Amino acid sequence: MMEATVAITKSQNKKTKPDPETLQFGKTFTDHMFTMEYTHEKGWIQPEIKPYAPVEIDPAAMVFHYSQSVFEGLKAYKDASGDVVLFRPEENFKRLNRSNKRLSIPPINEQLALDYLKQLLELEKDWIPTAEGTSLYIRPFVIATEPSLQVAPAHHYKFFIILSPVGSYYPEGIHPVSIMVEDHFTRAARGGTGTAKTGGNYSAGYNAQAKASSEGHAQVLWLDGVEKKYVEEVGSMNVFFKIDGEVITPELNDSILQGVTRKSVIELLHHWEIPVTERKITMQEVFDAHKAGKLEEAFGSGTAAVISPIGELTWNEETMIVNGRDTGEVTKALYQTLTRIQTGKQEDPFGWITKVSS
């Protein structure tokens, strides 16, 4: 059974807050963290907020051996009046449970999890940076802690929420980046774990990312694992193309992550009455559109970068320059509107913003 109250132990030696000018992504953590345990007998128990510190884990903990783990990523901002706000957090906790299901991890009460997060943020609100492009990145995650080498779901888990003040995920910021289409390595297979935010999907991509970086590209574009024909994602982002006035994004399948930003982009485009379609799209179609002068814009979407314009796409030795390497109109409008709604600088007609406190 879940407990509604959280045991809070406050840190006795507060850290110095980092310079907002030189913030990196995910390198600095705040004074406190939230943790909760799962045992097969008692369910999720012992919700606690306590000083951020290393944890003691058995070397046989199953997470080290079979990577039974899931995570989420969202951001907290301060709005103009200094209130702490979250962008669609309920979507992240819903997805956490979808990931849990795929990884055979017991579900977590979404309402309570959000409540715990709010309590943690209440305590840590001074850590939320306010400079342009900065935010407090929130990383909820679950790991299998049972010490056992059996290839089977664990009986014990630990759920954490840690917080990290971040600058821009991509130092390039809103400047268009160069992308390489990956034709050998696969991010996620049909019947695999691609719709789950689970660690294995990410380290599996390091070889491809290294190849792309060594050839001067910022990120990889992933094709489907079956035919290596259909566009799936870009790096750790969903991807959109504007072709001849219509915005197209790969339709969800069992290897594409259901991004919260992706969903918001689609809703915004509908709101603006800009044609937007979710369907299968091959790399060949993107290439042909480019050749015909109809590939107007391309961008990735994700919590970290929000919107990341694509300036250049390399596929089979051919390089397509998108919109003269400038950020397109729709891309720019999406970035501005989303970041303004997220930081409370613009009205939120969609009910996307959750206030943590007032």
Next chain:
Amino acid sequence: MMEATVAITKSQNKKTKPDPETLQFGKTFTDHMFTMEYTHEKGWIQPEIKPYAPVEIDPAAMVFHYSQSVFEGLKAYKDASGDVVLFRPEENFKRLNRSNKRLSIPPINEQLALDYLKQLLELEKDWIPTAEGTSLYIRPFVIATEPSLQVAPAHHYKFFIILSPVGSYYPEGIHPVSIMVEDHFTRAARGGTGTAKTGGNYSAGYNAQAKASSEGHAQVLWLDGVEKKYVEEVGSMNVFFKIDGEVITPELNDSILQGVTRKSVIELLHHWEIPVTERKITMQEVFDAHKAGKLEEAFGSGTAAVISPIGELTWNEETMIVNGRDTGEVTKALYQTLTRIQTGKQEDPFGWITKVSS
């Protein structure tokens, strides 16, 4: 640079050794473990043997978030004269480095790693059970310890060797098991991480295993991730079929793990002049062979079970009974010969056995 000597700290309170009759797989660990650190600046440093104990790890350690980890599995036995022996350990350290490469983890000196293992075994030799079917399971593994949420290879790693006295991996022992062909979930994709022993491949299979178990099957047979047509592996084992006098095993590709037992089976069959072929084989071919009365034997191969006969194969609602659910002749001979060579009960004409001490 690697150090050749190991700092040894002996445990002050030795644990009671478990009853060899009731040993499970991977639940009990010995008194000591081996650890070594990697830093970007210094390489692999600080080889240590010390009491087995929980380790302190930062909640932001990259292994928890992006599953950058690899592992190995091999066994130590005592031969008739009480000497500690290993089965082809150099193959495991070679594979560890292949896995490291796929996961962007820096390589480990294979010679030194084997040396460290021998020193650990020397200290822990009283933990090696000697009852039929028992052994000391050895689990070398590497985890990314750097605290960072960046989706990129870590700069800090920890290498461990832990030891666990084990009974039979499959409580069913050498009795034939029932296998279900999995037609939805994929273990490993083309261009994925299937040839690496990395955690993500294992937790990705839990959903399929749960489905198989709920339908009364012991393990899953994995088909290829592209066409869902070709046989790849069975559970965490390689797989062999004897059809009309010929033993066939799926040829290695980039989604099949290169099993040490698989390699040894092939070499033994060659030695016995039993026809053995590595090639693509579809599930349809296995089915047709069964229908024609030519599917004579089927078995899995892996360190844990050594050889695991398949008594029954269920595919698309059809169940094939193999060899009247009895262990076949070749299957039995392979099991007996391999386990006898491993435990020094039979001469080793192949040079597979490495003595740890005398």
